[in-house]
Amino acid sequence: MTTPVELRDVAAQGAAGAGRAGSGSAHDLHLALLDWFAANARDLPWRDPAAGAWGVLVSEIMLQQTPVARVEPRWRDWMLRWPTPADLAAATPADVLRAWDRLGYPRRALRLREAAGVIAREHAGRVPTAMAALLALPGVGSYTAAAVTAFAHRRRAVVLDTNVRRVLARLIGGQALPPPSLLAAESERALDLLPDGDEDSARWNAALMELGALVCTARAPSCPACPVRSVCAWRRAGAPADSHAGKRRTQAWHGTDRQARGRLLAALRAAPGPLTPAELAAAWEPGPQFDRALAGLLADGLVAAETGPEGGSEGYALPLT
DNA sequence: TAACCGTGGAA
DNA sequence: TTTCCAAGGTT
Numbered sequence: 001m002t003t004p005v006e007l008r009d010v011a012a013q014g015a016a017g018a019g020r021a022g023s024g025s026a027h028d029l030h031l032a033l034l035d036w037f038a039a040n041a042r043d044l045p046w047r048d049p050a051a052g053a054w055g056v057l058v059s060e061i062m063l064q065q066t067p068v069a070r071v072e073p074r075w076r077d078w079m080l081r082w083p084t085p086a087d088l089a090a091a092t093p094a095d096v097l098r099a100w101d102r103l104g105y106p107r108r109a110l111r112l113r114e115a116a117g118v119i120a121r122e123h124a125g126r127v128p129t130a131m132a133a134l135l136a137l138p139g140v141g142s143y144t145a146a147a148v149t150a151f152a153h154r155r156r157a158v159v160l161d162t163n164v165r166r167v168l169a170r171l172i173g174g175q176a177l178p179p180p181s182l183l184a185a186e187s188e189r190a191l192d193l194l195p196d197g198d199e200d201s202a203r204w205n206a207a208l209m210e211l212g213a214l215v216c217t218a219r220a221p222s223c224p225a226c227p228v229r230s231v232c233a234w235r236r237a238g239a240p241a242d243s244h245a246g247k248r249r250t251q252a253w254h255g256t257d258r259q260a261r262g263r264l265l266a267a268l269r270a271a272p273g274p275l276t277p278a279e280l281a282a283a284w285e286p287g288p289q290f291d292r293a294l295a296g297l298l299a300d301g302l303v304a305a306e307t308g309p310e311g312g313s314e315g316y317a318l319p320l321t
Numbered sequence: 322t323a324a325c326c327g328t329g330g331a332a
Numbered sequence: 333t334t335t336c337c338a339a340g341g342t343t
Contacts, residue, residue: 059339067338
């Protein structure tokens with residue numbers, strides 16, 4: 001467990017190389033990054049206070065593993081159509097899945113709709129502020145709960161996404177990239193660096209994320225443009241290569257069940273009504289993998305079997321309930 | 322813990 | 333063309 005005093009030492013050691021008169025404190029590190037953020041933050045719609053906590057929650061779910069550029073138009077449409085949790089909760093899964101379009105991981109869309117129902121029924125239509133209540137929402141994990149706490153409620157929380165993990169791994173840890181799985185030491189380090197005040201800590205979280213997204217990127221960081229380059233442990237160490245290289249498995253895609261599921265669901269999104277198995281066969285060749293993918297989609301509630309008047313199957317469609 | 326869950330742009 | 337990666341969560 002790193003104490004705040006030890007943290008200040010760490011930050012001071014980094015700042016000592018800054019060469020600026022009066023530098024050498026965590027305070028300077030915070031100022032440098034917060035100033036940079038004030039001048040360079042993107043004008044994203046969910047950062048507008050008018051977006052509200054619901055708008056922030058929607059954005060956070062959509063942004064899970066999905067680039068900002070792809071999310072923005074879908075978020076705008078979504079908020080116009082379902083401006084409150086109750087609105088979304090009243091929508092059909094089919095409508096929600098079509099509005100989700102091709103953001104990917106469509107189970108997120110169903111969970112967001114379920115979360116909207118919980119918020120509408122159990123929280124009087126307001127996004128909860130208690131961490132336990134946030135974590136109880138479908139599709140909300142440690143990152144999203146912290147992000148909503150910080151960015152919507154403007155309260156102190158440790159926000160650790162892929163950007164923050166990478167920035168801190170470099171800035172403090174001297175590593176090219178964070179370890180494959182989140183370690184307790186990373187959370188402790190992030191907590192130690194978090195400013196005490198609610199609003200300051202919220203800005204700090206956003207600034208770290210923005211730095212990771214715009215400057216301290218995974219592949220080709222723009223170190224000359226970095227406001228904290230002079231205190232970066234990774235840079236001072238000579239920007240060594242990723243020590244975890246080789247332990248990161250890249251997920252296969254071509255020919256996988258996931259690709260099959262994606263094709264089948266894309267066909268059903270585009271269809272006005274149920275599709276027969278023969279029609280679905282245009283999206284993916286029939287066989288064991290087709291069967292497995294369809295069964296998985298049914299089990300996940302992403303697809304429903306349509307039953308005819310005689311009880312026989314008429315085909316498959318996006319769920320209406 | 323590790324595997325699973327979509328999609329598409331950039332290098 | 334292949335690989336990497338993007339504001340993770342669930343099981």
